[in-house]
Amino acid sequence: MNNTEIRNLEPKAVWNKFADLNAVPRASKKEEEVIAFMKAFGEGLNLETKVDSVGNVIIKKPATKGQENRKTVVLQSHLDMVHQKNNDTDFDFATQGIDMKIEGDWVKAKGTTLGADNGLGVATIMAILESDTIEHPALEALFTIDEETGMTGAKGLKSGLLNGEILLNLDTEEDDEIGVGCAGGVDITATRTYEEEQVATTKKAYTLKVNGLTGGHSGMEIHKGLGNANKLMNRLLVSAFEDFGLQLSKIEGGGLRNAIPRESVALVVVEESKTEAFEKHIKTLAEAIKTEYQKTDPELKIQCTTAEVPGKVMNTEVQKQFVRAIQAAWNGVFRMSPDIENLVETSNNVARITVKNGTIEVLCLTRSSVESSREDLAKTLQAAFELMGCEVSFSGEYPGWKPNMDSAVLKVLVDKYKKLNEEEPEVAACHAGLECGILGQNYPEMDMISFGPTIRGAHSPDERASITSLQKFWTFVQEILKDIPVK
Structure with missing residues (x-):
């Protein structure tokens, strides 16, 4: 150096x-x-x-x-x-x-x-x-x-x-x-365990990767509409689950609670008979997402590559709950201040998501200058995560x-x-x-x-x-x- x-x-x-x-x-x-x-x-x-x-x-x-x-x-x-x-x-x-x-x-x-x-x-x-x-x-x-x-x-x-x-x-x-x-702020952590199931021999595996996002400070830059890697990854998962029966093996997305997540990687499997349509679907959706974020995240990359087939995946019912809960989890500005012009009053950052070995963990940071509004958003997130069977805890609260x-x-x-x-x-x-x-x-x-x-x-x-x-x-x-x- x-x-x-x-x-x-x-x-x-x-x-x-x-x-x-x-x-x-x-x-x-x-x-x-x-x-x-x-x-x-x-x-x-x-x-x-x-x-x-x-x-x-x-x-x-x-x-x-x-x-x-x-x-x-x-x-x-x-x-x-x-x-x-x-x-x-x-x-x-x-x-x-x-x-x-x-x-x-x-x-x-x-x-x-x-x-x-x-x-x-x-x-x-x-x-x-x-x-x-x-x-x-x-x-x-x-x-x-x-x-x-x-x-x-x-x-x-x-x-x-x-x-x-x-x-x-x-x-x-x-x-x-x-x-x-x-x-002020509060850390929200949602966790649950789930039963894994064996992967059928007729499955083909893929690595989905979202990276190249701008990222930044989850307080000072939350109003800019920057891409959140965890939410973008879930868009890929939820659509492919519903249309092609995609099954999830693991996810590693985001990092610190106060950083807007820039990267997410998922390992998934799809029936071999549906792979051609699946690949085309992901490519089309990826292009649409990149167009949406071309101003805020010009270096965004969304990749779908073949991978080694894993031994186990999340069972279908839990996966259905998981992708819908992440879809529902509020991310970004929740309310602008009615008192101070251009000031974000309340927001949330879906900061980190990990899925592996039968365990789900989701980390969020909810901020607000109004305590009652922060509590409202925290309960909104709690509801989404509890509906998928998670235990939800609040910690690290500061005024x-x-x-x-x-x-x-x-x-x-x-x-x-x-x-x-x-x-x-x-x-x-x-x-x-x-x-x-x-x-x-x-x-x-x-x-x-x-x-x-x-x-x-x-x-x-x-x-x-x-x-x-x-x-x-x-x-x-x-x-x-x-x-x-x-x-």
Whole structure:
């Protein structure tokens, strides 16, 4: 890995820290190395450094001269990143650092996620902690763990560890946006076992593969109508089951709950006498689906290839229930907000489906800024899955973050943005899950705002960060820290 050209980008202070961070494996729930890295960083600066009981790292830095009378600021970002790679990329996230490249105004990774979400926020805070020239009030840097798969770091942060009155969350992905609220969420898991049956000797096997989808963040990009590999695969299955008696052996589709699934692979069997018509049907349906998604997912591929006949398949009655339940399972926007223009209120991502060895598992992430609406959609999904005989569980629930339009620090950010850019910022809530709502439970008096540089394609190998936007963001952060309200 040679990221020299990245280190030479401006602002060098931030890009160098990002390159250092990206050399450290930091998958959600496997953050031991990055926690040790961050602890060593704080201690190396002779700053007060603490790792709390769940693994969050807190580094405190005194105010610079003349800033002692201003409110203490918590600078917050999360250490973990989503690990996703293209099928044709040979890469081991557990042992390799992210290999980066420059394409025009964008920094990207070579075939993997970049980790700009939320690594650029982490790197920005590191650069501020290391600087001896940036003017700022007393700082408490909070680096949380496991934001991407449960927010357990934020949930586990105890009251009394922070003294700050203002929290700046550096985890928003549009540089002209100031975040004041976000959606809450709940993980939905549906499981069941089933009896398998022997495959008849008159059957021929096929591998169905859906890949090349755009994918992305299941909160920030759910409104874009992007293809969901699990739902598209089920379109193939449900039609071929009804028309050609297709039988299902196994499925592996999707990945993390917060990533719109890009790939799905299924092993199926069809009577030899029906194979010619089956192949023609799949080809025709595949072309129709690709036409539907040519704007949002131009690289979509749907393939049907012959395979070795498996020993067993799902029995017909269970398969009938399964394909119909997945067809019925809501995916995408459930309701737009009636109060905030263009804001998704409630949505669901059918994130992962696995079928193998007599077991079905379906993973979803349901989000909403309105608790009652989230419950309604969760019960809608529960009903669909229970009708196919699944046990349905809810877990990982986290609250939304209610906007405070009277925030004192919001006024500072809006005024600074207008002065620096000669235009109004967009003050908005987002449909992603930010940690502010959770942190606010133990720190209810803390004034919170979220903002960040422009990032595209988060949670997918197309993730990229704008170079000019980071320059804009770096200036913005420094100007904000100069003018924090007095105590």
